[in-house]
Ligand SMILES: O=C(O)CCC(=O)C(=O)O
């Protein structure tokens with residue numbers, strides 16, 4: 001059991017009705033930003049229309065990585081509290097603010113897309129975070145590879161250079177043939193745990209709503225903090241290292257008091 005939405009009330013028609021619950025303008029602004037559609041206004045209504053008519057040949061844009069609390073705060077009550085086993089979450093608590101411009105405390109991100117929509121790249125999640133992906137509505141295909149297969153995936157940092165995994169040029173990327181593909185459907189009510197460093201990408205089978213949460217805790221702290229340190233501009237690295245050591249110490253103390 002993953003994230004539980006009260007009364008299983010989220011479906012496309014329901015998302016569409018959000019429009020009447022909020023200002024159209026705010027939604028349009030959000031979608032414009034998400035899809036980089038320039039000055040084109042796209043209402044929730046239009047977007048859901050595209051999602052429902054989406055096909056492999058002509059996929060709708062994929063609305064993804066939307067910070068739920070920021071963009072649709074009224075939905076938070078539907079998904080709270082998060083399952084107990086999503087803990088511990090070191091992205092929340094005192095002094096975590098500097099981590100959270102991108103990870104926003106490990107709060108939910110929302111994904112909505114139609115048939116044929118794809119996550120754009122095979123990747124593992126930035127900074128070696130762990131991720132829980134809960135399928136709320138529709139069916140999504142996940143393709144994953146173990147960290148041990150990295151050498152076959154032509155990594156460029158945390159993304160793969162092979163492009164579309166179903167049409168890989170084996171002359172250019174011959175080692176890809178040795179990677180062990182694991183592919184399955186995630187159905188409504190199911191949650192996938194993607195541990196840090198596991199490669200993954202997706203394709204939407206039927207109109208789909210997914211929620212994800214990022215997690216950092218003792219189990220991935222070492223890789224997470226190294227990625228953050230190494231990713232910082234050189235002059236800031238000592239400062240970042242000191243901050244992370246302090247935070248680690250505080251988490252050790254607070255968890256020993258629990
Ligand atoms: O469900 C998806 O499309 C994958 C999302 C994902 O991997 C990500 O946001 O990092």
Ligand SMILES: [Fe+2]
Nearest residue numbers: 123124125200
């Ligand atoms: Fe991911």
